[in-house]
Amino acid sequence: MIMTCKQVAKALAENRYYEMPWNRRITMFIHIRICAVCGRYHQQVIDMQKGIHDYLEHEDAGDITPTLQLSDEARQRIAEKLKKEK
Amino acid sequence: MNDKLLHDPESWLDEHGDYLFRYAYVRLRNRAAAEDAVQETFLAGIKAYDRYDEKTPVRYWLRGILHHKVVDYIRKAAREIAVDDSEDHEILDRFKYKAFGIPSQQPAPWKFDPKHAYEQKEFWEIFYRCMAGLKESMGLAFTMRELEGLSTEEICKELRIKPNNLWVLLHRARAQLKECLEAHWITPEGTEQ
Ligand SMILES: [Zn+2]
Numbered sequence: 001m002i003m004t005c006k007q008v009a010k011a012l013a014e015n016r017y018y019e020m021p022w023n024r025r026i027t028m029f030i031h032i033r034i035c036a037v038c039g040r041y042h043q044q045v046i047d048m049q050k051g052i053h054d055y056l057e058h059e060d061a062g063d064i065t066p067t068l069q070l071s072d073e074a075r076q077r078i079a080e081k082l083k084k085e086k
Numbered sequence: 087m088n089d090k091l092l093h094d095p096e097s098w099l100d101e102h103g104d105y106l107f108r109y110a111y112v113r114l115r116n117r118a119a120a121e122d123a124v125q126e127t128f129l130a131g132i133k134a135y136d137r138y139d140e141k142t143p144v145r146y147w148l149r150g151i152l153h154h155k156v157v158d159y160i161r162k163a164a165r166e167i168a169v170d171d172s173e174d175h176e177i178l179d180r181f182k183y184k185a186f187g188i189p190s191q192q193p194a195p196w197k198f199d200p201k202h203a204y205e206q207k208e209f210w211e212i213f214y215r216c217m218a219g220l221k222e223s224m225g226l227a228f229t230m231r232e233l234e235g236l237s238t239e240e241i242c243k244e245l246r247i248k249p250n251n252l253w254v255l256l257h258r259a260r261a262q263l264k265e266c267l268e269a270h271w272i273t274p275e276g277t278e279q
Pocket residue numbers: 004005008031035036037038039
């Protein structure tokens with residue numbers, strides 16, 4: 001069974017290749033080992049995945065604090081709602 | 087600290103309002119929608135409050151409610167964003183031509199070392215801003231797959247796209263994110279790949 005570069009790219013981009021049947025997964029990883037283009041793309045997808053994973057951990061810990069907050073109007077509106085609904 | 091005070095819904099806004107807003111904003115990329123989602127989360131939280139068992143901190147309990155509000159919003163927003171199929175075909179063709187089959191047009195290498203960047207605290211604010219800057223349909227697909235972990239079937243149903251086209255949106259989202267990170271993360275000298 002042969003996979004084309006495009007099929008590999010699709011599987012990697014969709015990021016659900018661990019749900020693929022094992023024989024197809026093996027075919028894909030052999031392709032990645034021997035094809036420089038897909039090998040590099042695979043590594044980039046992995047790097048990005050790690051970035052998102054680490055981001056979510058930081059988000060959980062609450063230690064990313066971009067200078068972005070509720071607007072004063074929204075804050076006031078929500079405060080009034082909370083008071084009323086409580 | 088006083089438990090009752092901590093759990094008083096009136097204190098939620100001060101304690102968790104900005105946190106929840108940032109959570110919603112990076113996923114919805116729309117200030118008004120994110121603020122509404124936070125408001126709805128608090129109101130739903132008040133209604134469900136007797137079911138809160140204190141096993142998880144109240145922040146994560148509220149965040150769990152917000153997760154559903156975010157997905158609900160995307161479901162509604164997706165109805166207004168029609169993904170044009172002809173455009174998708176064009177993207178597919180372009181993708182095939184651009185990225186594959188032609189050895190000189192390999193995916194460009196990172197302009198910085200991601201492993202090094204991931205260890206820098208400052209990097210994550212840029213990562214946040216770049217995710218928040220993703221464009222409409224690809225941004226929504228990215229949120230559902232990467233940040234909320236929905237399946238292909240669910241995402242395609244909500245975004246009304248063919249399963250065959252989801253990967254294009256995800257690929258483009260990742261490419262845009264990479265480009266944005268490269269434009270805004272200043273690589274310290276001597277660490278380039
Ligand atoms: Zn290949």
